[in-house]
Amino acid sequence: MSTKLRSSKWIQKNGFAPQVFLFRNIETNQVLYSQLPHISNYQIKQQFWRPNWQDRKPQKRRDIWRCMAVADFHNYDNALKAYHALVELRYLRQVTKKDEAMAMRRRNKDGNIWYSAQFRPVHSQEAVADLSTVIDEFKMPSKIYWESLWRRGDEKYWNKDLTTHEEMDLRDPRFRTVVLNDIKEKSKAEIGLDQAQEATSKLQ
Incomplete structure (x- = not known):
């Protein structure tokens, strides 16, 4: 399990692909970022510095x-x-x-950012916006696989020259690991092809 930050060399050496995973909490809509296709207590501790009643520290429960x-x-x-x-x-x-971020958050008709119990739509919306910002800021070509394409938000907020989008079939929980593994292997194969083409180009 991931108990610390992993270097790019470690990720490659251990057979993973160059990916970042966004995991969504179905009870709160909070999002965790991960270098690997699972979450850990390390990530929860690293990404929730000042939990409060509006943004409680989530549990690690896989379900x-x-x-x-x-x-x-x-x-x-x-x-x-x-x-x-x-x-x-x-x-x-x-x-x-924190204050500036709270002031910018969309609110419901009662002036609150929550909709039901601890569920906050804004959490996943901010995570998607941040991913788009990072890709655009660093000019990093990427392909994003979505649980559902509607979670991507409006297409106008994505740099079409850098990013392509595809939907994953994660409807059956039994096949989620298989789907993520297929994406990993596809990514590694594409990297190998790119490296082979680059080597060939240098020889010419």
Whole structure:
């Protein structure tokens, strides 16, 4: 299990692809970023610095987390850079610029950001916006696989020159691991093809 930040070399050496995973809590709509296709207590501790009654520290229970998106990058360094940037943006929103972030959040007719119990639509919306921002800011080509394409939001907020989108078939819980593994293998195969083409180009 992932108990610490993994280097790009470690990710590659251990057979993973250059990806960042976005896991959505079905009870609260909170999102966790992960370098690997699962979550851990380390990630919860790393990404929830100042939990409060509006943004409680979530539990690690596997039954309440769903893979919302997999961001597939062209190389391992880009995947690590994207992961770092996403965690940093969350830190700014939760700590450094907490008041500014709260003022910008969409509210319901009663002036609140919540809709039912601890469920907050804004959590996943901010995560999607941050992913789009990171890809655009660092000019990193990527392919994003979504739990459902509607979670991507409006297409106009994505850089079409950098990003393509595809929907995953995660309707059956029994096949979720298989789907994520297929995406991983596809990513690794594409990287191998890119490296082979680059080597051929250098020889010519």
